[in-house]
Amino acid sequence: MVRKILVSIIILTLFIGASQAQEIEKGDVFIQNANVITITDGVKENTDVWVKDGIIHQIGNQLQVPRDVPVIDASGKFLMPGIIDAHSHVALGAINEASSPITAEVKMEDVIDPFDIGIYRALAGGTTISHAMHGSANAIGGQNITLKHRYGTFNPGELVMEEAPRTIKFALGENPTRVHGRGKNLQPRSRMGVEAVIRNGFEEALQYKETWEAWNKVKDQKNNRQVPPTFNSRLETLLDILDGEIIIHCHSYRADEIYMLIQVCQDYGIDKIVFSHVNEGFKVAPELAKYTMGASVFSDWWAYKFEVYYSTAYNAAILTKNGVITSINSDSAELIRHLYHEAAKTQRYGGLSDEEALALITINPARQLGIDQWVGSIEEGKQADLVLFDKHPLSIYAIPQMTWVDGIKYFDREEDKTDQRLKVDPEETLEPMFLHADHINCMSDVDFYFTGFGRNLFEHNH
Amino acid sequence: MKNKISILFLSLLLLHLPLYAQIDGEVIKAFKGDFLLKNARIYTVSSEILEGTDLLIQDGKIAAIGKGLPEENHLVIDCTGKRLYPGFIDSGTSLGLVEVNSLPETQDYMELGKVTPQMQALTAVNPNAVAIPVTRVSGVTTVLTQPRGGYFPGTAALIQLNGYTPDQMDAGFRAVLMNFPSAAKAGGYDSRSAETIQKEAEKALEEIDAIWEKASTYHQIQEKGGEVDYYPEMAHLARVVSGELPLFIEVNAAKDILSALEWVKDKEIDLVLTGVAEGWKVAEKLAEAGIPVITGPVLALPSRKSNAYDSSYANASVLQKAGVKVTIRTQDTENVRNLPFHAGFAAAYGMGTEEALKAITLHPAELFNVADKLGSLEVGKNATLFLADGDPFEPKTQIHQVFIDGYKIPMTNRHIRLYQEFLDREMKPEN
Numbered sequence A: 001m002v003r004k005i006l007v008s009i010i011i012l013t014l015f016i017g018a019s020q021a022q023e024i025e026k027g028d029v030f031i032q033n034a035n036v037i038t039i040t041d042g043v044k045e046n047t048d049v050w051v052k053d054g055i056i057h058q059i060g061n062q063l064q065v066p067r068d069v070p071v072i073d074a075s076g077k078f079l080m081p082g083i084i085d086a087h088s089h090v091a092l093g094a095i096n097e098a099s100s101p102i103t104a105e106v107k108m109e110d111v112i113d114p115f116d117i118g119i120y121r122a123l124a125g126g127t128t129i130s131h132a133m134h135g136s137a138n139a140i141g142g143q144n145i146t147l148k149h150r151y152g153t154f155n156p157g158e159l160v161m162e163e164a165p166r167t168i169k170f171a172l173g174e175n176p177t178r179v180h181g182r183g184k185n186l187q188p189r190s191r192m193g194v195e196a197v198i199r200n201g202f203e204e205a206l207q208y209k210e211t212w213e214a215w216n217k218v219k220d221q222k223n224n225r226q227v228p229p230t231f232n233s234r235l236e237t238l239l240d241i242l243d244g245e246i247i248i249h250c251h252s253y254r255a256d257e258i259y260m261l262i263q264v265c266q267d268y269g270i271d272k273i274v275f276s277h278v279n280e281g282f283k284v285a286p287e288l289a290k291y292t293m294g295a296s297v298f299s300d301w302w303a304y305k306f307e308v309y310y311s312t313a314y315n316a317a318i319l320t321k322n323g324v325i326t327s328i329n330s331d332s333a334e335l336i337r338h339l340y341h342e343a344a345k346t347q348r349y350g351g352l353s354d355e356e357a358l359a360l361i362t363i364n365p366a367r368q369l370g371i372d373q374w375v376g377s378i379e380e381g382k383q384a385d386l387v388l389f390d391k392h393p394l395s396i397y398a399i400p401q402m403t404w405v406d407g408i409k410y411f412d413r414e415e416d417k418t419d420q421r422l423k424v425d426p427e428e429t430l431e432p433m434f435l436h437a438d439h440i441n442c443m444s445d446v447d448f449y450f451t452g453f454g455r456n457l458f459e460h461n462h
Numbered sequence B: 001m002k003n004k005i006s007i008l009f010l011s012l013l014l015l016h017l018p019l020y021a022q023i024d025g026e027v028i029k030a031f032k033g034d035f036l037l038k039n040a041r042i043y044t045v046s047s048e049i050l051e052g053t054d055l056l057i058q059d060g061k062i063a064a065i066g067k068g069l070p071e072e073n074h075l076v077i078d079c080t081g082k083r084l085y086p087g088f089i090d091s092g093t094s095l096g097l098v099e100v101n102s103l104p105e106t107q108d109y110m111e112l113g114k115v116t117p118q119m120q121a122l123t124a125v126n127p128n129a130v131a132i133p134v135t136r137v138s139g140v141t142t143v144l145t146q147p148r149g150g151y152f153p154g155t156a157a158l159i160q161l162n163g164y165t166p167d168q169m170d171a172g173f174r175a176v177l178m179n180f181p182s183a184a185k186a187g188g189y190d191s192r193s194a195e196t197i198q199k200e201a202e203k204a205l206e207e208i209d210a211i212w213e214k215a216s217t218y219h220q221i222q223e224k225g226g227e228v229d230y231y232p233e234m235a236h237l238a239r240v241v242s243g244e245l246p247l248f249i250e251v252n253a254a255k256d257i258l259s260a261l262e263w264v265k266d267k268e269i270d271l272v273l274t275g276v277a278e279g280w281k282v283a284e285k286l287a288e289a290g291i292p293v294i295t296g297p298v299l300a301l302p303s304r305k306s307n308a309y310d311s312s313y314a315n316a317s318v319l320q321k322a323g324v325k326v327t328i329r330t331q332d333t334e335n336v337r338n339l340p341f342h343a344g345f346a347a348a349y350g351m352g353t354e355e356a357l358k359a360i361t362l363h364p365a366e367l368f369n370v371a372d373k374l375g376s377l378e379v380g381k382n383a384t385l386f387l388a389d390g391d392p393f394e395p396k397t398q399i400h401q402v403f404i405d406g407y408k409i410p411m412t413n414r415h416i417r418l419y420q421e422f423l424d425r426e427m428k429p430e431n
Helices: A002-021 A117-124 A174-184 A191-218 A233-242 A255-267 A281-291 A315-321 A335-348 A354-359 A363-368 B002-022 B131-136 B194-223 B232-241 B254-264 B283-289 B311-322 B336-351 B353-358 B362-367 B414-422
Strands: A029-037 A043-052 A055-060 A071-073 A078-081 A083-088 A127-132 A140-148 A166-171 A246-252 A273-277 A295-297 A326-328 A386-389 A400-405 A408-412 B035-043 B049-058 B061-066 B075-078 B083-086 B088-093 B140-145 B155-160 B170-179 B247-251 B271-275 B293-295 B326-328 B385-388 B399-404 B407-409
Touching: A029 A386, A083 A273, A083 A335, A083 A363, A117 A127, A117 A335, A117 A400, A117 A408, A127 A335, A127 A400, A140 A191, A166 A233, A174 A191, A191 A233, A191 A255, A233 A246, A246 A255, A255 A273, A255 A281, A281 A295, A281 A315, A281 B414, A295 A315, A315 A326, A315 A335, A315 B414, A326 A335, A326 A363, A335 A354, A335 B336, B088 B326, B088 B336, B088 B362, B131 B140, B131 B336, B131 B414, B140 B170, B140 B336, B170 B232, B194 B232, B194 B254, B247 B254, B254 B271, B254 B283, B283 B311, B293 B311, B311 B326, B311 B336, B311 B353, B326 B336, B326 B362, B336 B353
Parallel strands: A029 A071, A029 A078, A083 A127, A166 A246, A246 A273, A273 A295, A295 A326, B035 B075, B035 B083, B088 B140, B170 B247, B247 B271, B271 B293, B293 B326
Antiparallel strands: A029 A043, A043 A055, A078 A386, A127 A140, A140 A166, A386 A400, A400 A408, B035 B049, B049 B061, B083 B385, B140 B155, B155 B170, B385 B399, B399 B407
């Protein structure tokens, strides 16, 4: 019996070892005669894109077709870079660690769910990269993870975009004040408290740093009788933010709270900050342009809660025209499937050009995630995350036909079979039905804190 | 006496002067007039597209359609290079009943109790809801606004998105709503066993049957001239039983749709099925039953994880091709303005532009018995229409002017005013 267990442990260990050591799969493809929307270098008609080993190898007219590489006839079709979603909760097994106003130590990397059907649906909408974020319950939430939609793997690690820098979730306004202030009678209960929580966090981290510096000075001295300080991953993470190693992505809505955090960041010398949702960003557009890495907004969501009542669908256009790096995100398993359409709405609301509108879902979110040197445009040397549309992607009639990540085709409308689940629950006798109100959102995993409160406080999203 | 009056007059003037001085800026109101829309491409919907044609609006109606209509004392609007469409109709919304979605004090769509068919949505419509002007500049001029919750949530009303009182907005159609009990497992938190779910659905249907029986009895007593007690729920449902008021049944799971078809089989009532998210699974049966369907939102997740990724986009098309009369709804409040995009997605995923256009104009007008007034551009119908510089399903198209019952609608709202104020802000940070 013991032997049996030992053997299975050894086999299991080997299996895990092998799967971890496995190289990320990269592909070759030759896409012929497409209208190539490069994003950074205009639209090139009747152009070929040759992908070699997951990288865009060559872009040009009537290139010689390489041998043994699958050729895609893209005549009359539109090829654009894979869409990047700077705010998503797809492929996550948990969203909020709502136990404290600061939970900088937790990592979304630990809760990646490769079985989420949402990954496939995102691919079917041309989205190849998502920024899988912690929820908005805490003033300083957990660390996010940037994912590449390599659907089909059972290994969570293979979804991670290794090159992407670290990012962390912050949240201002109604959500943290509702969860901690009103829900648990803890600071923050107001927008004043949110500022205090963040400043106190940074100050504590600086004190922690000094304690370690003091210890490091004496630790090798003879007759040192001091006790070393306790390692604290929460404060370590805050220090990494202060050192510029982590990009802040901050859930925010109102202009006053956005302005507050800009000032806090100025005081602590932080310039790596992106504001997310940022419905009233248009009111402080010049400040966002000057002091931040920009704003990641909804195309048209508003009025679902009071802090988004004074919104405008022209937000993205105002921000763009004020020089703010602007992206459009989903924060929704539904919207992530048609971000190209969300971007198109900026043409109705503010008349953005095709180039400006498409930058909102490609190169701009790439810049905000610190991954623009690898993805976000079609350029030689960049990673081959691509999507092919039958019509111009900003047209309502456009349907994504094929989607590649690292040159591997993960979606093909022609070969799409109905059921794309990787895993079926064997105990599930009745498959649940999801109607449109049940989206996973920023406030998931929070409601169980408030059984005595009435669910109406938490039924709304984002 | 004369002095007194002049003093009164002066003091009134003085009272008003400082007030006037504080008001700055133009107020734009909707106004009625005679408008000659010249040289448009007219999408009549009911018949062919008319090129280079004029449309005359008089007394709130479409008075004439034709080439080279004479210019008299009309306000002339040059429509060269632009298109005219009938106002879009959203067949299922909460518009006017909610101001801010998360604030219970601004939600007026749900009454206590499971059986409240007599609750009137129109009563709770706020004509000044901020979302109304936000919606109508998109060309959506008319919506069905609905109560929710329970077995019989209340009575929906068709409203025009212009007016100062609910009565002025009333487009003259009511429907009693019903939620068909679901035997489907609700996603996320539903931990009930399959048997429990089935049993609970059956029990709920038995309760509805009992209510229906009561309403039928109420109706029969009334018919025979008998005396009935004050019982507003039954008095209202009796009007459904008799076929006077239509019944809109919300049902989504395929299995529930089949049960609903069974349930309505021997009832001689005016009937529409709404939601019908999994209609594509039972499209033939729906077509056979000959019951019209209001479906949507189109931009929605598939109803189950095992469903094709595009099943919600394609649902309207599958139903329409099977022979079901389909109209499209957003089931939204603040973003009803996206109705043309829902229709556009349905068009792209199989329905085609022409049918999708009908699904938000003529079909709902027929369904709501207002096709003599709305739903197409024909002489004699209400002047509820809009002018666009392209295909209104395309996001880049601009809607230039909306008319509702002959009123020229101000093409502004809070979203647009914020844009105007903040696009190029004063007092920028120093460099």
